[in-house]
Amino acid sequence: MAQLYRRRCSSWVYALVGAIIFAVSSSFALAQTGKAPMHSSLPRVLVLATGGTISGKASERSAISYDAGAVTGEDLIAGVPGIEKLARLKAEQISNIPSQNMNSKVWFRLAERINQVFAHDEADAVVITHGTDTMEETAFFLDKVIKTSHPVILTGAMRPSTAISADGPANMYEAVKVAVDPAAQGRGVMIVLNDTIHAARWVTKTSTTSLETFKSQIAGPIGAVDAASVRFFGPPVSFNHIALPTEQNLPQVRIIYAHADMDAQQIDEAVKAGAAGLVIAGMGDGNVSQEALSGLDRAVKAGVIIVRSARVGEGFVNRNVEVNDDEHGLVVSYDLNPQKARILLQLLLANHVRDKSKIQQDFLARY
Structure with missing residues (x-):
């Protein structure tokens, strides 16, 4: 009987010690990581x-x-x-x-x-x-x-x-x-x-x-x-993707902010600095002054891709509304704000897409 009692006590002690060790180990892990296992x-x-x-x-x-x-x-x-x-x-x-x-x-x-x-x-x-x-x-x-x-x-x-x-x-x-x-x-x-x-x-x-x-x-x-x-609030919507450029760099595309009394100085200087593309944060639905529009014409003739976006923060920039985009050789951003239009144009140019009709399709294509 005494031996049985000692065995039971020993088992109870071992179990207690094991529980203590586990608790201490868990506490240590929690203290080290800040998280429970x-x-x-x-x-x-x-x-x-x-x-x-x-x-x-x-x-x-x-x-x-x-x-x-x-x-x-x-x-x-x-x-x-x-x-x-x-x-x-x-x-x-x-x-x-x-x-x-x-x-x-x-x-x-x-x-x-x-x-x-x-x-x-x-x-x-x-x-x-x-x-x-x-x-x-x-x-x-x-x-x-x-x-x-x-x-x-x-x-x-x-x-x-x-x-x-x-x-x-x-x-x-x-x-x-x-x-x-x-x-x-x-x-x-x-x-x-x-x-x-x-x-x-x-x-x-x-x-x-x-x-x-x-x-x-x-x-x-x-x-x-x-x-x-x-x-x-709805089912998944998938968008078109563009290949990650293998050269791991993006071409120079600048955003130019339109305003009252705007001239073409920033446009001309961006072209001289080697910009491959320009995004215009235009007034209203992507408008610029007549002087700035003449600067955009010069940029297009120099081979620069121009995207008209808007500074207002909401709404679409559509083609051929107040500006004849077909005549001036411009691309419009539709629902993309200037900063996102810049990224999309950079990715397209980095993937050697320069055809304006293809670029315009990529700005419109969403599904």
């Missing part, structure tokens, strides 16, 4: 961090100033409670810059890494953390050159991580929530901020400070997300 059945999400306000820290310059790109992707993940219950997360630092410094080198790096991830089955979805200033441009570039059914989501923040009411953690959580939702498949590159899901083609930043800065002026958002659910 991840379940192997969860979807795999790769977070590609590029910097921006979401990774910013407060500065002493003023009450609202901050330095972007001060926090790593790993830190961002660790600062979002409950995110480990959504997916198995891994972070890679592609860059750590404010998005006003975003450039085509980072775009190519992102595109190549995303293509590699899905080609080698490294993840089920990709979430990119990015500053808001140029987020729509990065999203549009990636949407044009990446052809995959896997979700690619960009997210960021309007307030730095050290702000009293930072919006980054909620945006990060919701971006991952959308990325792992089955209904997100086949929808191209999306932007998720402020409980809203936007398609890359239509979304644009509209406010310098508001949390509701991103809006899809023409088509509206494609969905909404909250702590309980992800809701898409």
Whole structure:
């Protein structure tokens, strides 16, 4: 009886010691990673961090100033409670810059890494953390050159991580929530901020400070997300894609902003500087002064591709309305704002497309 009692006590002691060791190990893992152990059945999400306000820290310059790109992707993940219950997360630092410094080198790096991830089955979805200033441009570039059914989501923040009411953690959580939702498949590159899901083609930043800065002026958002659910407002819409240029550089295309009392000086100087294309952020439905239009005629004769867009922020720029585009040899942007029209023209020129009728078709083709 005494031996049986000792064996039972020993078994109980061993079980207790094992439980303590497991608890200590789990606590240590949690302290090291900021997250509880991840379940192997969860979807795999790769977070590609590029910097921006979401990774910013407060500065002493003023009450609202901050330095972007001060926090790593790993830190961002660790600062979002409950995110480990959504997916198995891994972070890679592609860059750590404010998005006003975003450039085509980072775009190519992102595109190549995303293509590699899905080609080698490294993840089920990709979430990119990015500053808001140029987020729509990065999203549009990636949407044009990446052809995959896997979700690619960009997210960021309007307030730095050290702000009293930072919006980054909620945006990060919701971006991952959308990325792992089955209904997100086949929808191209999306932007998720402020409980809203936007398609890359239509979304644009509209406010310098508001949390509701991103809006899809023409088509509206494609969905909404909250702590309980992800809701898409319609079926997936696929857009035409363009090959990622093999030379990993984009030709010079400049945006010229139209205004009252406009002359042709900027147009002529851009041509002299070697611009392969110009995008006009025109007044109204893409208009410029008569003097500027004469400058565009000279640019066309010099072999420069001209795209008329609009500075007003909403609406279509159609052909042959107030300007005879056929007569002047111009391309119109339709629903693309100047910054996205620039990227599309760069990609087409980088792929050696110079026929204006083909370029115009690419600006119109959406499905």
